[in-house]
Amino acid sequence: MLTRILSVGLLAGLLAGLLIAAVQQVTTTPLILAAETYEKPAEVSAAPKVPHSHQGTEAHSHDDGWKPADGMPRFFFTAITTIATAVGVAFVLMAVMVFAGAPIDERRALAWAIAGFIACGLAPAAGLAPELPGSAAGDLIARQLWWVGTAIATAVALWAFLRADHHPVVRLGAVVLLLAPHFIGAPHPHELESKVPAELAAQFTALSLVVQALLWALVGIGIGLLWPKFAPKTAG
Amino acid sequence: MANTTASVIRTTERSEALRAAGIALILGLGLVFLTGFAYPEVIHNAAHDTRHSLSFPCH
Numbered sequence: 315m316l317t318r319i320l321s322v323g324l325l326a327g328l329l330a331g332l333l334i335a336a337v338q339q340v341t342t343t344p345l346i347l348a349a350e351t352y353e354k355p356a357e358v359s360a361a362p363k364v365p366h367s368h369q370g371t372e373a374h375s376h377d378d379g380w381k382p383a384d385g386m387p388r389f390f391f392t393a394i395t396t397i398a399t400a401v402g403v404a405f406v407l408m409a410v411m412v413f414a415g416a417p418i419d420e421r422r423a424l425a426w427a428i429a430g431f432i433a434c435g436l437a438p439a440a441g442l443a444p445e446l447p448g449s450a451a452g453d454l455i456a457r458q459l460w461w462v463g464t465a466i467a468t469a470v471a472l473w474a475f476l477r478a479d480h481h482p483v484v485r486l487g488a489v490v491l492l493l494a495p496h497f498i499g500a501p502h503p504h505e506l507e508s509k510v511p512a513e514l515a516a517q518f519t520a521l522s523l524v525v526q527a528l529l530w531a532l533v534g535i536g537i538g539l540l541w542p543k544f545a546p547k548t549a550g
Numbered sequence: 551m552a553n554t555t556a557s558v559i560r561t562t563e564r565s566e567a568l569r570a571a572g573i574a575l576i577l578g579l580g581l582v583f584l585t586g587f588a589y590p591e592v593i594h595n596a597a598h599d600t601r602h603s604l605s606f607p608c609h
Contacts, residue, residue, distance in 0.1 A: 316570035323574065342603035381595035388599065395597040399585040399604060405578025412571035435605060444605030447598075457607040458587055522605045529604065 318544045319408050326536030327401030334400065334529045335393035342525055343392065345518045346447060347384075352509045353448030396529075403430070404533045408541075414473065420538030427534025429476075433469035435526040437492075441500030444522035446515055449508045452501035464495040 382391040411418055411426055438461045445451060475488035508515065585597045586606040594601075594608075601608040 315567050316573055319570055319574045320577075323578070338599065338603045343599055346599055346602055379591040379595060381598070391596040392599040392603075395585045395600040396603070398581050399600060402578040402581030402585065405574040406582065407578075409571040409575035409578060412567050413575075439605055442605075442607060444602070445608075447602065447609065451607070451609060454607060454609065461607050462587075518602075522603055526604050 315412075318541075318546065319405065319412070321544050322537055322540045323401055323404035323408060326533055326540055327404040328397055330404070330529060330532035330536050331397030331400035332393070333532055334525060335389075335396045337525055337528060338392060338396065339389060341521045342518065343389075345514055345521065349446035349448050349510045349514060349518070352511070400529055400533055403530065404537055406430075407533060408537060410469075418537065418541045420535070423538035423541070424531065424534040427530045427537075429469070429472050430534075431527050431530035433472060434465045435523055435530070437468040437495070438464045438500075439519070439523055441496060443519045446510050446518045448510045449515060450503040450506050452503045456501035460495065460498075460500045464500075467491050467495050 382388040407423070407426055407430055408418065411423070416422055416426065441464065442457055442461060451457065471488040471492035474484055474491070477484070584593060586601055586604070588594070588597075598608065
């Protein structure tokens with residue numbers, strides 16, 4: 315079973331990640347590069363554009379830490395990390411389907427993937443809009459915690475709401491859980507001082523959500539298609 | 551007797567599936583944490599465009 319999950323996850327994640335890396339190259343990456351031209355003039359000092367760079371163990375080299383050079387190296391690392399994310403998403407998606415006892419087939423895997431996008435893409439974006447470099451933003455750790463909390467709360471709420479036994483009390487609880495993070499509110503900066511033009515930022519926010527939706531959908535479709543091909547031969 | 555054996559097999563299969571799912575969940579969350587959330591500068595810089603593109607909180 316583990317071999318089956320890992321094989322399907324690696325393959326589905328690799329395929330989805332490769333496609334998404336190509337999509338990123340013509341959608342979000344050009345906007346990130348454009349945004350960086352607005353970010354740089356104000357920060358010509360030696361300070362790198364990474365405010366949280368001192369928390370790592372090797373982060374004390376100061377000046378410029380290693381980063382992939384623009385062009386092919388940058389594309390390469392973006393592609394690698396996108397593939398790794400897609401593989402991670404595939405593992406998590408199959409794991410929760412197995413936990414929930416849901417049979418894995420094309421339709422169900424896609425449906426669960428769409429639910430995953432709602433939990434990890436749409437719901438967090440309602441509080442923290444996907445942002446370009448140089449945008450004003452609140453404290454990183456607070457935002458990450460809110461993001462994770464919202465994703466988990468939304469996922470659990472969707473699962474509880476869509477269960478076969480739709481007891482009204484369970485459904486009400488699910489709605490409360492779904493809305494709770496938004497009543498608590500996402501951490502936001504005190505001042506809105508983005509240097510990036512609003513048009514670019516708006517375009518990026520929409521594209522980023524589309525890219526994430528595509529990633530989830532492709533991972534879901536990949537899992538649905540590949541799962542039967544890795545069925546144990548001695549079954550029955 | 552046959553029924554009991556069948557149900558024992560089913561229970562064993564289920565617990566094996568749950569164990570496999572647990573391992574896959576930890577691996578998957580670990581990967582997403584590394585690419586989307588981890589702080590070391592090297593990881594951040596390598597994953598920078600991916601984090602922005604997939605709407606993880608970055609910076």
